[in-house]
Amino acid sequence: MKTTKKILINFAHPAKSKSKINIALRKMVENLDGVTINDLYDHYPDFMIDISREQGLCEAHDVIVFQHPFYWYQAPSIVKEWFDLVLEHGWAYGAMATALKDKLFVQTLTAGGDAASYQADGMNRYTIAELTSPFRATANLCKMASISPFTILGIHRGLPDEEIRFHAENYRRFIVALRDNRLNLDMAKEIPCCSTHLDAIIGKE
């Protein structure tokens, strides 16, 4: 029997009405079977995160995605609040904690700076892999597996509609492959980013 993974997308964008790319990506995956969108800013406009609701959602899914724009080389602040409150000792981490064990952590990230700027000799000096490493370190402490982020860079140059559509369609392919166990997770860990190596990491569609 074909097994599929349940995917939770924790979506964090504080200004959705101004979003072009995150909203376009989200629209392509929000009606997929097995995919739950959890809009953190919609649920918690006052940042009063319901810890048991969030823990319950994590427990009910196999893959936990955080999708957000890059804000000051990090996620928008509600994501930090989510980590601080939801990842409790004894539940997420600690010797006896097993709630997140063997689940997969994934980050979907959009950024204004382009790929060249995220290099040691580029304007931003550090790579996306370096800047996002605390997320994977956190996942590791919580006994989760993780892969390289799915990134869309260079938004500041203004992406034409057809390029946004291209990225959104690729995001859907990525999420469907994750759900259907067709993504090569070993390879997806080694490459710098999943979005630019999609054909290599997705099995037969």
Ligand SMILES: Cc1cc2nc3c(=O)[nH]c(=O)nc-3n(C[C@H](O)[C@H](O)[C@H](O)COP(=O)(O)O)c2cc1C
């Ligand atoms: C407060 C703020 C901080 C930002 N910080 C960064 C940053 O550190 N690096 C970067 O490349 N882009 C940065 N950006 C640009 C956003 O990442 C970019 O506008 C966003 O990914 C576009 O996605 P959207 O169309 O869904 O809003 C920042 C934007 C804002 C508003």
